[in-house]
Amino acid sequence: MELISKLLFWVANSLLIPDIILLLCLFVRSLILIGGTYNMYMTKRKNDKALDQLIKDARIDDLKAALPDKDNSLYMGYLRDLLYHPASADYSDFLITKFENEAEKDVSLSKMLAKIGPVLGLIGTLISMSPALVGLSTGDISGMAYNMQVVFATTVVGLVISAVGLISMQFKQRWYAKDVNNLDYVSRVLNETTGEPNNEKK
Numbered sequence: 001m002e003l004i005s006k007l008l009f010w011v012a013n014s015l016l017i018p019d020i021i022l023l024l025c026l027f028v029r030s031l032i033l034i035g036g037t038y039n040m041y042m043t044k045r046k047n048d049k050a051l052d053q054l055i056k057d058a059r060i061d062d063l064k065a066a067l068p069d070k071d072n073s074l075y076m077g078y079l080r081d082l083l084y085h086p087a088s089a090d091y092s093d094f095l096i097t098k099f100e101n102e103a104e105k106d107v108s109l110s111k112m113l114a115k116i117g118p119v120l121g122l123i124g125t126l127i128s129m130s131p132a133l134v135g136l137s138t139g140d141i142s143g144m145a146y147n148m149q150v151v152f153a154t155t156v157v158g159l160v161i162s163a164v165g166l167i168s169m170q171f172k173q174r175w176y177a178k179d180v181n182n183l184d185y186v187s188r189v190l191n192e193t194t195g196e197p198n199n200e201k202k
Contacts, residue, residue, distance in 0.1 A: 009130070013130075015123065016124065016127045016128065016150075019120055019127065019154070020124060020154065022120055023124065024157075026113060026116070026117065026120070026161050027157055027160065027161055029109075029113070030117075030164040030165065031164075033109065033110065033168055034164060034168070037171060037172070040172075040175070041171070043071065043073060044075075047068065047075075050066055050068075051063060051066055051067075055182050055185065055186060060189065060190065060193070063083065063186075064083050067079070067080055067083070074102055074179075075099075075183075078095060078096075078099045079183060081095060082183060082186055082187055082190070083186070087190040087193065088191070089187075089191050092187035092190070095183070095187070096183050096187065099183060100176075103176040103179070106176075107176070109165075110165045110166070110168040110169035113162065113165025113168075114166040114169055115162075116161075117158045118158050120154070120158050121156075121157060121159060121161075121162075122155070123154075124150065124151070124153075124154025124155070124158070125154055128148075128150040128154065129151055
């Protein structure tokens with residue numbers, strides 16, 4: 001039993017360094033995600049101001065003219081494809097479904113950060129608590145203080161990663177839901193204009 005306990009202790013301690021490396025990598029990735037989400041917000045705010053009323057009024061020709069030429073965002077790419085492709089209910093359904101899949105793929109990073117951040121933080125906390133308790137029992141205050149620093153650092157970094165993932169996920173899900181609604185509405189207007197019946201989604 002003692003051998004098994006020592007083996008488990010050795011395995012757990014060996015995971016501390018990979019855990020900290022992963023936390024640092026994900027922290028850097030979360031900082032990049034903050035920048036990307038902010039850029040997406042500014043771009044979307046500008047485009048919504050220019051296009052929302054045109055979409056609402058179903059002014060297709062004006063909408064085509066108002067599309068930004070240099071915007072290669074996911075939504076603009078699919079809206080441009082929808083407007084310039086010959087109207088077809090089947091193609092519209094295919095395009096919107098594909099957009100939903102691409103949007104889910106983009107949001108998956110935020111979901112992963114929101115879930116795995118606290119897990120890695122907790123792993124680092126629990127691993128570092130063991131030598132901290134050993135230092136407390138042996139009177140090694142400096143060793144205990146160092147390990148407690150690791151305990152708090154891994155917890156904080158893990159929670160920050162999770163917060164970034166959760167907040168960005170909430171924003172992106174709301175933005176993409178609006179984009180899907182706009183694409184669906186534009187496709188219906190285009191199909192009605194050409195006289196092709198719309199396929200109702202189940």
